[in-house]
Amino acid sequence: MASPIKVCVTGAAGQIGYSLVYMIGSGAVFGADTPVSLHLLDIPPMMPVLNGVCMEIADCALPCVREVVATDDPSVAFKDIDAAFLVGAMPRKEGMERKDLLAANVKIFKVQGQALDQHAKKSVRVLVVGNPANTNALICSQYAPSIPKENFSAMTRLDQNRAQAQIAARLSVPVSDVKNCIIWGNHSGTQFPDVRHATVAGKSVYDAVNDEAWIRGDFITLVQKRGGAVIAARKLSSAMSAAKAACDHMASWWQGTPEGSYVSMGVFSDGSYGTASGVMFSFPVTIKDGKWSIVQGLPIDDFSKGKLEVTGKELCEERDDALAVCSAAQ
Ligand SMILES: NC(=O)c1ccc[n+]([C@@H]2O[C@H](COP(=O)([O-])OP(=O)(O)OC[C@H]3O[C@@H](n4cnc5c(N)ncnc54)[C@H](O)[C@@H]3O)[C@@H](O)[C@H]2O)c1
Numbered sequence: 001m002a003s004p005i006k007v008c009v010t011g012a013a014g015q016i017g018y019s020l021v022y023m024i025g026s027g028a029v030f031g032a033d034t035p036v037s038l039h040l041l042d043i044p045p046m047m048p049v050l051n052g053v054c055m056e057i058a059d060c061a062l063p064c065v066r067e068v069v070a071t072d073d074p075s076v077a078f079k080d081i082d083a084a085f086l087v088g089a090m091p092r093k094e095g096m097e098r099k100d101l102l103a104a105n106v107k108i109f110k111v112q113g114q115a116l117d118q119h120a121k122k123s124v125r126v127l128v129v130g131n132p133a134n135t136n137a138l139i140c141s142q143y144a145p146s147i148p149k150e151n152f153s154a155m156t157r158l159d160q161n162r163a164q165a166q167i168a169a170r171l172s173v174p175v176s177d178v179k180n181c182i183i184w185g186n187h188s189g190t191q192f193p194d195v196r197h198a199t200v201a202g203k204s205v206y207d208a209v210n211d212e213a214w215i216r217g218d219f220i221t222l223v224q225k226r227g228g229a230v231i232a233a234r235k236l237s238s239a240m241s242a243a244k245a246a247c248d249h250m251a252s253w254w255q256g257t258p259e260g261s262y263v264s265m266g267v268f269s270d271g272s273y274g275t276a277s278g279v280m281f282s283f284p285v286t287i288k289d290g291k292w293s294i295v296q297g298l299p300i301d302d303f304s305k306g307k308l309e310v311t312g313k314e315l316c317e318e319r320d321d322a323l324a325v326c327s328a329a330q
Pocket residue numbers: 010011012013014015016017041042043046087088089090091092108128129130131132133155156158159187237238239242
């Protein structure tokens with residue numbers, strides 16, 4: 001076995017953390033032959049709970065787990081790490097607005113950006129899960145200027161998984177047959193789940209579904225509102241599916257995308273497809289040797305263009321609000 005890679009999970013005592021640390025420890029992300037050193041961060045009042053999580057990790061007897069570091073100190077948690085899952089943040093509860101969440105959470109990502117800048121490897125790959133994920137990833141990157149901005153990403157893989165699962169259910173096929181559903185823009189109610197270029201067992205999803213009104217209507221709304229529907233049902237934010245998606249995202253980033261497949265990731269926008277630049281916009285990407293590239297040249301019709309504009313506008317507004325919160329906090 002190679003030497004362990006250092007993987008940090010923040011919010012490790014929380015709901016998503018509980019599923020995520022097991023999945024990482026089981027080898028599902030970095031490979032069954034890759035040993036990991038788990039760096040688990042949470043806030044001081046959660047240390048007893050985190051201690052219980054550590055006990056359970058030990059009791060899982062996972063061959064990949066070589067070391068567990070549990071701490072409330074970001075300088076310890078981020079020391080020389082290769083990969084970070086930034087989950088630690090407040091989830092939205094029923095009745096809470098997105099703006100309330102932004103004000104509460106964005107400051108965490110400023111502080112963690114600064115800590116990553118000082119303590120992590122410059123090659124660290126950072127996945128932001130905590131909401132508002134795209135804008136938190138932007139702020140984190142902004143406060144970590146010594147780390148390339150390409151090393152920061154936001155999670156929209158849960159939305160992609162949700163979209164692919166809905167298409168599979170509609171067509172009564174295994175979800176593994178459905179590929180290349182795209183999530184454009186923000187991980188929010190303005191995201192654009194797009195199946196124009198998706199395939200089912202190699203054929204066009206659009207043709208197989210053969211119902212444009214559904215694809216442009218109920219399907220989009222269902223995916224956009226799925227997180228809220230889970231909160232309404234569970235009285236808690238999605239956790240198992242979020243942890244699975246975080247693993248899928250990091251596994252794609254680490255291991256690359258298969259030929260002909262792409263995945264959706266919130267990444268620093270260069271203005272591709274006429275989108276807002278300077279925000280973390282979710283695009284279809286391919287990944288090779290640890291580097292993502294935005295898939296270029298997909299035809300975009302007027303309907304899609306309108307959707308890209310709406311979600312891009314929201315991301316610009318969130319960025320401006322977040323920067324105001326961060327400068328007020330100085
Ligand atoms: N991007 C997505 O698709 C997606 C999906 C689901 C949930 N989320 C978001 O993930 C976040 C976590 O959700 P959860 O259900 O696990 O919440 P949770 O409340 O169960 O757990 C969050 C954990 O983060 C910890 N925490 C808070 N501030 C911290 C800090 N500064 N440093 C380290 N840890 C800190 C808390 O103590 C808690 O243990 C929320 O913001 C939620 O909205 C995102």
